[in-house]
Amino acid sequence: MPMLAVPSKKYRPYTSINLPDRQWPSKRITEAPTWLSTDLRDGNQALANPMTIQQKTQFFLQLVKCGVKEIEVAYPAASDTDFGFVRGLIEQNLVPDDVWLQVLTPARADLIKRTVDSVAGAKKAIIHMYNATSPTFRQVVFGNTKEKTIALAVDHTKIIRQLTEECTAKYGTQFRYEYSPETFTQTEPDFAIEVCQAVKAAWGKAGPGDERIIFNLPATVEIATPNHYADQIEYFIRNVTERENMLISLHPHNDRGTGIAAAELALMAGADRIEGCLFGNGERTGNVDLVTLALNLYTQGIAPNLDFSDIYSVIETVTSCNDLPIHPRHPWAGELVFTAFSGSHQDAIKKGMEAQSRRHAEALAKGENAYWDIPYLPIDPADLGCTYEAIIRVNSQSGKGGIAYLVKQHLLLDLPRRMQISFYQVIQAISDRTGKEMTVEDITTSFCNTYHYGGSKYEGRLVLRSFSLANLTSPSNSVSPTPGAADGDLTSRLRRFDGKLSVDGVVRVIRGEGNGPLSAFLDALHKHLDIDFSIREYSEHSVGESTSSKAASYIELVSPSIDPMDKNPLSGSWGVGIDSDITSSGLKAVLSAVNGAIGDRALPDFTLTVGLSDRSSVADIATAVQGALGLQLPKRMQASFLEVLQAQALDQHIGREIPLDELTKLFRKTYNFTDDVEETHPSNFALRTFTVEAPDASRRVFTGVVSVSGKERQITGEGNGPLSALLAALKTISPNNGWETLAISEFAEHSIGHGSDVRAASYVELVLDAHNGKGSKSVWGVGLHEDITTSGLRAVLSAAGGLDAVSTHLQNGVA
Numbered sequence: 001m002p003m004l005a006v007p008s009k010k011y012r013p014y015t016s017i018n019l020p021d022r023q024w025p026s027k028r029i030t031e032a033p034t035w036l037s038t039d040l041r042d043g044n045q046a047l048a049n050p051m052t053i054q055q056k057t058q059f060f061l062q063l064v065k066c067g068v069k070e071i072e073v074a075y076p077a078a079s080d081t082d083f084g085f086v087r088g089l090i091e092q093n094l095v096p097d098d099v100w101l102q103v104l105t106p107a108r109a110d111l112i113k114r115t116v117d118s119v120a121g122a123k124k125a126i127i128h129m130y131n132a133t134s135p136t137f138r139q140v141v142f143g144n145t146k147e148k149t150i151a152l153a154v155d156h157t158k159i160i161r162q163l164t165e166e167c168t169a170k171y172g173t174q175f176r177y178e179y180s181p182e183t184f185t186q187t188e189p190d191f192a193i194e195v196c197q198a199v200k201a202a203w204g205k206a207g208p209g210d211e212r213i214i215f216n217l218p219a220t221v222e223i224a225t226p227n228h229y230a231d232q233i234e235y236f237i238r239n240v241t242e243r244e245n246m247l248i249s250l251h252p253h254n255d256r257g258t259g260i261a262a263a264e265l266a267l268m269a270g271a272d273r274i275e276g277c278l279f280g281n282g283e284r285t286g287n288v289d290l291v292t293l294a295l296n297l298y299t300q301g302i303a304p305n306l307d308f309s310d311i312y313s314v315i316e317t318v319t320s321c322n323d324l325p326i327h328p329r330h331p332w333a334g335e336l337v338f339t340a341f342s343g344s345h346q347d348a349i350k351k352g353m354e355a356q357s358r359r360h361a362e363a364l365a366k367g368e369n370a371y372w373d374i375p376y377l378p379i380d381p382a383d384l385g386c387t388y389e390a391i392i393r394v395n396s397q398s399g400k401g402g403i404a405y406l407v408k409q410h411l412l413l414d415l416p417r418r419m420q421i422s423f424y425q426v427i428q429a430i431s432d433r434t435g436k437e438m439t440v441e442d443i444t445t446s447f448c449n450t451y452h453y454g455g456s457k458y459e460g461r462l463v464l465r466s467f468s469l470a471n472l473t474s475p476s477n478s479v480s481p482t483p484g485a486a487d488g489d490l491t492s493r494l495r496r497f498d499g500k501l502s503v504d505g506v507v508r509v510i511r512g513e514g515n516g517p518l519s520a521f522l523d524a525l526h527k528h529l530d531i532d533f534s535i536r537e538y539s540e541h542s543v544g545e546s547t548s549s550k551a552a553s554y555i556e557l558v559s560p561s562i563d564p565m566d567k568n569p570l571s572g573s574w575g576v577g578i579d580s581d582i583t584s585s586g587l588k589a590v591l592s593a594v595n596g597a598i599g600d601r602a603l604p605d606f607t608l609t610v611g612l613s614d615r616s617s618v619a620d621i622a623t624a625v626q627g628a629l630g631l632q633l634p635k636r637m638q639a640s641f642l643e644v645l646q647a648q649a650l651d652q653h654i655g656r657e658i659p660l661d662e663l664t665k666l667f668r669k670t671y672n673f674t675d676d677v678e679e680t681h682p683s684n685f686a687l688r689t690f691t692v693e694a695p696d697a698s699r700r701v702f703t704g705v706v707s708v709s710g711k712e713r714q715i716t717g718e719g720n721g722p723l724s725a726l727l728a729a730l731k732t733i734s735p736n737n738g739w740e741t742l743a744i745s746e747f748a749e750h751s752i753g754h755g756s757d758v759r760a761a762s763y764v765e766l767v768l769d770a771h772n773g774k775g776s777k778s779v780w781g782v783g784l785h786e787d788i789t790t791s792g793l794r795a796v797l798s799a800a801g802g803l804d805a806v807s808t809h810l811q812n813g814v815a
């Protein structure tokens, strides 16, 4: 049947109470009520599969842990399970001394007896009896007059009095009595009062404190707006006698979805106690939710006397015992209640959090309260054991503020506003494309990929390997190993930047000049790689605590074609860098922005004009070395020699042209190379005489005389081959020279010449780890001799001769 056009033909409105001078609207709740959890009774009776004893026990212990002091544990006469559960709690001593066990019974003598029996021996028990009092129930369910309805309640109250007194005498159990005129909200207000007065008289011993009789006035079915319930409660309280000897208890259900409001207004109307269930389980739409009520009070600064500090474990217990989920938007407890997806909410939360940290610091310094005041978040999730992780989640409805908040939370980077806008475009494009929520990991990974931030995994095409800065205008022109002033420093001086930059895996030696380190670096990029940018915006902040703090730098680069007045955030390229040294952090930020800007555009190779060749690449240079000296350099040694050539080209101002004989001279000098097998080796380290013995198959012992910078030294060392044995011997020359980590990383050899003129050419790469943990450096050596072992040993000595220079480079290394 469809909904009616005129529903008044079918449904009657509730009857208002005539209470023109009602007081409750101007009252405030100033303290928590007494709470009774009826999860194990009203909640349990509404479950398709009532809880097992084990589940009820688990739930009971959770309630105790949350601080509930009155727990309706069962309807013991209903089943052996319920009866057994109550007995189990008592017999296993699971009930703390300050917790009251409440049990429900109808007004039936046999069932009352079993109910009282169930709690015999408990320390404190509340017997709760009910009978419905409203006209429909009187007429339809019981077929009773008003008088008989009162008699039913009175007679069975007397039975309860007698049985509880006997029980106290026998077992020492302390009893209280609760009476519920079930369907109170549908009962004529004066009749409800009449029944309760009669019950009070029948009980005959209502007094102060623990002697107070509990009148529980249920909204068995919620039938009106919540103000009506408040009116009913205020009316009841005004008209009963001996108010001081009774506790007024509420038992709201939630049929209209206003159970919470009804409970709160009825508290304002003077009630003392509330019965409900955690997260609102219970008949139909449930009992009133005790968690919501308690946390509503908490957010008003009122101690609820219930502890939900670990709300997740409470949720876990309740959902598993009830086998019912909690709605994701359930007040205070749903998985989405502290989450903002939308941009303007996220922006406000981010700003609120930042302002609050400042406000709290000031308040604490003055000894004042640090009040919580965050837009859209009426409670601090941390108070409930929740993290801030879930507060901001990102999808296509999100904005820059929320994304920047996550970057700050997870990467500790406080992006400048215009960079936020720029990164937002990146995230927005992804979420628009996928239509899905972006996780924190998605966002941080996109950030690292976009800005080549976060270590070698995210490196771009250009990677700064090492650099030094020289102050060109100072009298000494000295190289500064720990560079200081960044661009923007007021003492702007002409600086020279020298650096090694890996470009698509090939090391380039670059040099540039500018008014500060960053502009000198940009100048070098322009000169060597045709990358032309200038800085439009620069900012920095520190990250972390004093001693270990680092500098985070943000740079926006723009190409010269951009109008300097154009502030469109999308016309520039942003970069970020972090380092304990502020200059390095700025340089990294420049590189981050450059990597983003160049994309996959082709960059000019380093070329030299060697001899007759017009444009010589690394392969041509290797061919020239082979032509002149017969040496077939290993690939990585070719790259290493190219670095030397580049540096030489810069230092000697020889431009990009180098005669062939200059090239061979430079090769000989760099590697202390001589092709005369008899000639004394010109290196710092020259081999005079040696023997290599083999004490066993896997060991070699080198003993020999080596000239070290002109002085002859007898040395000995052991390794698994002649070369490693020589290396071990060299390490003994000066034990503190920092060569502990020196090792052979590559070895190659080939023959040169034919017949009796054949000689062996050996190549060795030695690798030294930097002491400061900033990576490792390698140096190559080459040796030539008729005897292959001697040629290898010469190659080791040739490489070792280059180590002084290496050590200097390591000082200025960039990780």
Ligand SMILES: CC(=O)SCCNC(=O)CCNC(=O)[C@H](O)C(C)(C)COP(=O)(O)OP(=O)(O)OC[C@H]1O[C@@H](n2cnc3c(N)ncnc32)[C@H](O)[C@@H]1OP(=O)(O)O
Pocket: 042, 045, 075, 077, 078, 079, 105, 106, 107, 108, 111, 130, 131, 132, 141, 142, 182, 220
């Ligand atoms: C609003 C509430 O939540 S009230 C609590 C409701 N909870 C429960 O009912 C769960 C436990 N209940 C039970 O296990 C059973 O109903 C029992 C054991 C109490 C009684 O079972 P039965 O004797 O089979 O009766 P039944 O379940 O049919 O209950 C209806 C009878 O109880 C009577 N009745 C209903 N409420 C009450 C009451 N508060 N006091 C006395 N009698 C009552 C009805 O008038 C009806 O009587 P009738 O058989 O003479 O017509």
Ligand SMILES: CC(C)C(=O)C(=O)O
Pocket: 042, 104, 130, 180, 182, 183, 216, 218, 219, 220, 221, 251, 253
């Ligand atoms: C027994 C009573 C209090 C009840 O559960 C109700 O009226 O909802």
